[in-house]
Amino acid sequence: MAGMTDLRIEGIEVIGAGKVVLDAHSKVFFKIKPYLKLSALSVQFIVSVRPVDTARPMRVYIDHGRGYTVAGSYLLQPLEGESRFGIHIPLPQFVHEVRIDFQGAVVGAAELDAFYIQRSDPRALLRNFLDLSEADQRTIITGKVSSVVAAIRSRRTEIEQDVATSIPMAGLSSAVSHGLLWSAIHSAHSDPLYRSFIGRFNHLTEGDRAWMRQRAESFGTKPFFSVVMPVYNPPVDLLIEAVRSLQAQTYPHWELCLADDASPDFAVRNTIVRLAEEDPRIRYVFRETNGHISESSNAAAALAAGDYLVLMDNDDFLPAHALWTAAYYIDQNPGCKLLYSDEDKFNLEGFHADPYFKGDFDRFLMYGHNLFSHLGIYDRALFNEVGGFRKGYEGSQDYDLTLRCMERIDEKQIVHIPHVLYHWRQVLGSTAIGAGQKDYAFEAAKRSINSHFERMAYPLRSVDSGIPGIASVQTLTVENPQTISIVIPTRNGLGVLKPCIESLMRVADPLVQIVIVDNFSDDAETLAYLDELRRDRNRFVVVRSETDFNFSHLCNLGVQRATGEIICLLNNDTEVVTTDLFHRVRAWLSIDDVGMVGARLLFPDGFLQHFGVYLGIGGGDPEIAVHAHFRRPGAEHTQFSKSKILQQFAAVTAACCFMRRTDWDQIGGMDESFAVAYNDVDLCLRVRQQGLKIICDPGITMIHKESITRGADVNPTKVVRLKREAEHMMAKWGAEGLRDPFFSPNFSARSPYFEVGESPRGPVPWKDPEAAPG
Incomplete structure (x- = not known):
């Protein structure tokens, strides 16, 4: 209970050393000790309790002097280890009291290993920040500042009232805390094991590059990739970062097809022109009117001359071996028409996070969410055969495209690349932060799935699952029901x-x-x-x-x-x-x-x-x-x-x-x-x-x-x-x-709980198998 004072508890029974009984209404109230409030710009609350139901996470409420509100509450975030949760609380000098609600996350006998407040470690807060690119540093700072400004704007009346009262700027301090915490809480959780994993295997040595050049010479086919990138008013620095990640590719046979969808920021158009003048592999078209992402993607695809189309967003980036690895898998799977890779997020704090290690293609899983997604690679002839992207499915246009393409081919022609070849950058308002950020995309996804069910004559209907961004399947009555x-x-x-x-x-x-x-x-x-x-x-x-x-x-x-x-x-x-x-x-x-x-x-x-x-x-x-x-x-x-x-x-x-x-x-x-x-x-x-x-x-x-x-x-x-x-x-x-096609080789074989392995349980094709690790 270090760092706390005026502690009081509700609905908690202590039954022994470290053993407590909690229920769905258990709460703990405390104040931050004066020495921390006066000496720290930010403090960290940590609780370690097990067992815990992560589907019903614990919540912290912060009272800045006006009482507890839902707007001033935040979910505790998982830390390293299975049972540790915490949150950084900025500006503790303005915090009156803190309340922790267990709200059903822990019910019954539990072990409480830790429950304390400490100074936030500035090394942890700044870790990796200074090593990021300038573009990523600006993105993180801009996101946090934008969140704070939005919170202040939403509480303007409350803040103005505080100036004339005895409460010392409670509304302002609450708004600042809310903005900062919103950014952190909506940032994908970065597992240290995964950061180590991606760091080891994404780093290319000179030996790796020499191996890749030598190995590529033996490819029976050297596919030409057309990277399709619809552009609409992205931050210019992120657009440049996206293009630079392509120019850093170890595989040379590619082109970038850009279609600007009438971006109102002229700096975007100027940047596209400048990039194309520097690199003849960049082709572009400027649309006169905004037609949204389906039309702009089709406009970009119309420029393509490649064997395969590679879909890429205008603010994401690829590792340097991405296209080489795609070419390798095409060479290994003659006749393949669709390929997709694993993916991760580059979070608001500047870390690689939340990897989606996928299994072999599963059309039934596609009825719940877009398994294919990033990095999605499409045979260009197949893309043209199905008519490209369909207007009216914006937000899930690639989902709809994949469903229509897979209906035309054998599933053996769909190849999973079990490596992270796409980094999905989290920016405010993006579905990389949360599926609920774009409800229209989810509605388009359900329409796509239902359209697929109708074409296939399946007695199924896509409906809400109750989970943001995830669909469920409702079955329909069949004729002549079987016994x-x-x-x-x-x-x-x-x-x-x-x-x-x-x-x-x-x-x-x-x-x-x-x-x-x-x-x-x-x-x-x-x-x-x-x-x-x-x-x-x-x-x-x-x-x-x-x-x-x-x-x-x-x-x-x-x-x-x-x-x-x-x-x-x-x-x-x-x-x-x-x-x-x-x-x-x-x-x-x-x-x-x-x-x-x-x-x-x-x-x-x-x-x-x-x-x-x-x-x-x-x-x-x-x-x-x-x-x-x-x-x-x-x-x-x-x-x-x-x-x-x-x-x-x-x-x-x-x-x-x-x-x-x-x-x-x-x-x-x-x-x-x-x-x-x-x-x-x-x-x-x-x-x-x-x-x-x-x-x-x-x-x-x-x-x-x-x-x-x-x-x-x-x-x-x-x-x-x-x-x-x-x-x-x-x-x-x-x-x-007994090899499981649906359990990723990037997970440890020792556990069924999706733990990141020390290394993949299969070949890493861009690494020389005879070279020393490192």
Whole structure:
């Protein structure tokens, strides 16, 4: 509690050293000690508490003498480490009191490791600032000053009133703090591990450059790139920085096609002319009237002579190896038509931040957000074939373009480049700060997706998800709905089986059959309950198996007795949450290349049990599979909301999954050599071998109590069996077969929680593989 005075707490119970109990209304009030108020221009508040639900972050309220207001409140920002949060509070001499609201971020017993105020470290505040380019320094300063001025303007009346009262400029000091904090809080969080990662691999040595020149000579094709850049009134220095990043490219075969969309600032036009006079690779056109970004992008593309179009915004920048790496991947993938790379943000504080490490192309993930985006590269003939950008989709014009292009080609012609080749600069008002900055762009995105659904005749509709900038998918009714058989293996366990069945009955569907496979139950109450269900022949089939437990065999046995056109495998320890699950499944499985649909499973405490499976991850021996987002808070939006939105996975759990009976029969059902573990992963891999996709639908949600009947694999016999089946999986599929296409090689393989690895788990093509690291 260092640096604080007049501390008081509400809704917090201390139960031991460092142990507290908090609830959704817990608050802490304190004042900053006088010596800090008098000696520091800025102080930092730090709290370390765990566990914490990051989807409901803690909030700090600052009272400058007029009481607490929502406008004077700010979300605490994550610091280094999983449980540390903090915020810098400028001008502490004008701060009357501070309040911390836990507001549900922590509920129940928690460990409070730290809670204190200290002087802000000027070295931390200025770190890297002086090493930035002058343009970036000006951008940061301008952003902060603009925020302060805007805050002062919005509180002008309040500030003028303060001058005539005894309150010493409370409104002015509050406005200054609000402006400064707004810039910092809206700046993307910069992880020190990522800064180290990008610093090591983006730095090009002379040896790297020599290697790249030598390697490029062996390219079977040397694509010519036309960089398409629509321009409208950017800060001139940022436009110059963008162009300079192109001129610094190690790959020489490119041109820049600029279309100025009638910028009112003549300095922009003058700059374009001057840059073009200096460099003949720069071509430009000045539009006489403003037509917005779709028309100006088409005007720029009309200048292009390249094999591929590369989309770039007029205030972003590329690393020096970006175009060389794109050429390398084109050479490695003959006939590719679309390419996209990983990307990051260059934040308001001047750091590389918030990297989006992507997986292989996933059109279903595209229905939630624009996976493709930056760096987006398009075959020019394909671009012309679809008619370029469409007017009316401004803000998401590239989203709409990608959806139309992907409809014309095989998905094998879409290549993911697993390297950060695009730095998206945060400026005030940009969607790089937050998706909510441009609501019109999100509305255009939904129109783009719905237009795609109509062209493809999918029974789907794009709707709001409740997450800014993220879309959700609503399923529509299909004609001639298919029958569904739910296969539930069980042994005794009436306490979980009965709630499972009752939850299914609450969403009763006349076309649904329930097949219960009883694995030698000997509990009298369970047997009586099964006899009761057996008498309802219209809805239930009860199959008796008196063999040793083999989950694969039980599922195969149940499917043999099933009559449904769609098969659902369901654990007996699940309960339905979603009421329209059958409606959704029928819609998904009406799409030809969807082979399996998985669900989002929550533990009874609301934490995630399952939302897809990642292969080859987790630090096991051997590494086979882990549940994505395991034990994360159910409301949390991690990894660009991928913990909450529709997407593909290499596998899903058989605790709840759906597939067509014809596909089940085609692949021969479950492999009974996997008696307990990995049978579902093996099933999914064989489904994918048929060219079918496996999706996880967040709209199908269930509670899963997980392995209550059978128990966890913790005793020595079960551990040995699990290891044996893992070795069997590795022998059957091999390391390449267990490579996950949707888990980025830039993440550590030791953890499923998207931790930046020390180095990529694949080649870095612009680095000489025989050269010493560095």
